[in-house]
Amino acid sequence: DSGVTQTPKHLITATGQRVTLRCSPRSGDLSVYWYQQSLDQGLQFLIHYYNGEERAKGNILERFSAQQFPDLHSELNLSSLELGDSALYFCASSEEHGTGIGDSPLHFGNGTRLTVT
Amino acid sequence: DQQVKQNSPSLSVQEGRISILNCDYTNSMFDYFLWYKKYPAEGPTFLISISSIKDKNEDGRFTVFLNKSAKHLSLHIVPSQPGDSAVYFCAAIQTGANNLFFGTGTRLTVIP
Numbered sequence: 001d002s003g004v005t006q007t008p009k010h011l012i013t014a015t016g017q018r019v020t021l022r023c024s025p026r027s028g029d030l031s032v033y034w035y036q037q038s039l040d041q042g043l044q045f046l047i048h049y050y051n052g053e054e055r056a057k058g059n060i061l062e063r064f065s066a067q068q069f070p071d072l073h074s075e076l077n078l079s080s081l082e083l084g085d086s087a088l089y090f091c092a093s094s095e096e097h098g099t100g101i102g103d104s105p106l107h108f109g110n111g112t113r114l115t116v117t
Numbered sequence: 118d119q120q121v122k123q124n125s126p127s128l129s130v131q132e133g134r135i136s137i138l139n140c141d142y143t144n145s146m147f148d149y150f151l152w153y154k155k156y157p158a159e160g161p162t163f164l165i166s167i168s169s170i171k172d173k174n175e176d177g178r179f180t181v182f183l184n185k186s187a188k189h190l191s192l193h194i195v196p197s198q199p200g201d202s203a204v205y206f207c208a209a210i211q212t213g214a215n216n217l218f219f220g221t222g223t224r225l226t227v228i229p
Contacts, residue, residue: 002160035219042121042206042219043161056215090160105151106217108160 003027006091006109014117018079021112025072025093031055032074033106034066037088049074081116088113120144121209123220131228136194138223140207143188147209147218152181152192155204155222164205165192197227 003026013019025032034046036059045058049068060066063081068074078085088111096104122141130136140150148169153161167174167181167190174181180193194201207220 002162004160040126040221042119042123042221043217045216045218048215058216092160105163105166108153108162110158110160 002107002109004091004093004107004109006089006112008112009110010113010115012115012117013081015081015083017081017116018077019081019114021076021078021089021091021114023074023076023091023093023109025074025091026107029093029095029107030072031094031096032068032072033092033094034060034074034076035090035092035108037090037111038084039087043090046076078114083116086114086116119221120147121207121218121220123205123207123223125223126221127224127226129226129228130197132199133196136192136197136201136225136227138192138194138205138207138225140190140192140220141188142190142209142218144209144211144218145188146211148212149210150181150183150190151208151210151217152179153206153208153219155206161206194225197225199227199229201225202227 005024007022030051032049035043037043046060048056066076090111092106092108094104151166152164154164155161183190204222206222208217
């Protein structure tokens with residue numbers, strides 16, 4: 001158990017809809033990262049928050065947004081969903097502002113599987 | 118553009134033998150490399166890492182080798198055990214950056 005909790009585990013929705021994925025980081029971790037894993041793809045970095053502030057953006061679509069709340073949990077909002085948005089979405093946390101290297105590895109949740117029909 | 122590549126989607130090895138998983142990268146600015154292991158229905162878990170100032174790092178049955186000139190790294194598992202059966206992701210980063218670049222993964226099956 002990594003200590004990172006993601007809900008829901010599975011989500012099935014229709015094109016055009018909006019969904020919210022939730023992540024609770026490990027206790028004490030200030031950094032939260034979101035990754036997307038599409039079929040046969042590696043994990044693609046979406047966005048990084050540190051202690052409530054956005055620190056970096058990766059290949060995140062404008063239809064997607066995220067935030068980190070004062071209690072450090074994070075939400076990833078996906079809107080105007082398309083079939084191609086179907087993927088596994090992982091949240092990861094780490095202690096430091098760093099990116100999971102050295103003494104601060106990334107701890108991943110079990111992911112949310114999103115299916116857009 | 119896939120900056121980290123794992124060209125073998127799958128690998129099967131007999132229990133007790135050596136498993137060698139390969140990874141190539143294109144960005145010469147990467148200076149830290151990691152391997153993650155993923156079981157079905159779980160998130161990736163950190164396995165082992167190596168800094169670019171080293172060419173080898175060992176942790177028990179797991180050894181990572183780095184060849185900077187070839188932009189290539191490999192993960193050796195000796196001896197392989199059935200519990201090692203999982204998907205292995207290679208990842209790379211430039212120190213100070215915020216983005217870990219992952220490969221597409223190699224599914225290792227260790228046959229008892």
